Amino acid sequence: MNRRLLTLAASAMLIATACSGSTSTTAPSTAATSAPSEAASTAASAAPTTAAPVTLTLWHNYGTEANASVTNALVKAYMAKNPNVTIQVVSQPADNYFALLKAAAVAQSGPDIMTMWTGLFALQNQTYLEPLDSYIPADTLKSFNGIDWCSKGLQLSQGAICVPLDMQHYNGFYNKDLFAKAGITSFPTNWADFFTALQKLKASGVIPIAYGPGGQALNAGFYPYYDLSYMMMYLSVGDWQKLYSGQIPWTDPAIVAQLQQWAKIKSEGYTNTDVLNGDSVGMFEAGKAAMVMEGSWDFQEFSQKLGNSVGVFIPPFNTQQVKGVVEFPGDGFGITSYSQHKAAAAAFLAWMATPEAQQIIATGGLIPVVAGTPATNPLANAMLDYAANQGYTRYPMIDNVIQPEVQDVATKLLNGVFNGTTSAQDATKAMTDALNALPADRRGSTYTAPAAGG
Secondary structure: OOOOOOOOOOOOEEEEEOOOOEEEEEOOOOOOOOOOOHHHHHHHHHOOOOOOOEEEEEEEOOOOOHHHHHHHHHHHHHHHHOOOEEEEEEEOOOOOHHHHHHHHHHHOOOOOEEEEEOOHHHHHOHHHEOOOOOOOOHHHHHOEOOHHHHEHHHOHHHOEOOEEEEEEEEEEEEEHHHHHHOOOOOOOOOHHHHHHHHHHHHHOOOEOOEOOOOOOOOOOOOOOHHHHHHHHHHOOOOOHHHHHHOOOOOOOHHHHHHHHHHHHHHHOOOOOOOOOOOOHHHHHHOOOEOEEEEEHHHHHHHHHHHHHHEEEEOOOOOOOOOOEEEEEEEEEEEEEOOOOOHHHHHHHHHHOOOHHHHHHHHHOOOEOOEOOOOOOOHHHHHHHHHHHHOOOEEEOOHHHOOOHHHHHHHHHHHHHHHHOOOOHHHHHHHHHHHHHOOOHHHOOOEEOOOOOOO
């Protein structure tokens, strides 16, 4: 789903292959802007508006998580300010959301506005995403932190095709009371200490860490990229591009060893037996499980359900402590290229940059992407503190920067690795095979988008 900042080495370059060619770009900047933007306060008046009554349709795949609540709140506030505009919000199933979008694009029967994941997801779907530059002022687009990840070529200068909704994290959540009961006074920072903590938690009578589809229910099992993103942090941010190119193959012994270590969480009895269908969120909220892997979309719900008992953690999925954190503008909204109301839809996206809209995002427990509006949720601020004040390196969500074809294979097989039904060797070989089957220009030293219609 949303997911939902990549500080690639300065030499790393990114390419988007549009319908008629490709353009190289430098990697997007990942540092959050700190000064308020004048564009943010003037976006609503600068954006195109319409006086005639218009009805727009907005699709999202947020389920019931905080992003859904925030989307509804944004729509309600915008319609109150613009009584001539009606926005009908449609919640689509998360597990086949992108397939529904593509089918609707072929039939030109889909929404005017839709949730769009950023990075290579946006590039993969750019053939039916309307370029926004002719509708939204440049200064307004620039005010969105992470707008490069919503642009062709992953650089705003090539044209924005969506705008970010919020800054997101992949992270773990833990129950402080259950940790204290088990005698754990500090959170582990490597595999060895993590397994020691798991043993103590199990001995205290709780499930150490719960797995399942979670609040997003993005696929039949749990979403493996929360964990994989942190397992791959044994590599530098810049070296993640080598996973894309194949210079570091997925069958690398170091990757296989990481997956084998991860699989021990279940094989040694430290999670629920049904990791593919377990109610991981329910177990965690009920105090039956001490930890769960999710993301920033759960800040608000977990805060409301568990209060001061809930904390956030960086998954210690490496042999030595790695000071990295997933912090990335994982998703936002785009406009369909076949919409009959593009200007009216763009006016809503432009309004999202205003202080009023950003405050709605913050109040809903998400992390605003326009400077000048701070996050209000304590869990959000705790996660932001890792990179802002503790010297952690920002990483992207790994599923946003590997080829969709490889990601599809990994989504199915990594669940099996954890569940003990697929070997790490077989899963990584299938990922490598999927990579090698792609055209050479999509597994090179630069990122590329699939060909038109791909």
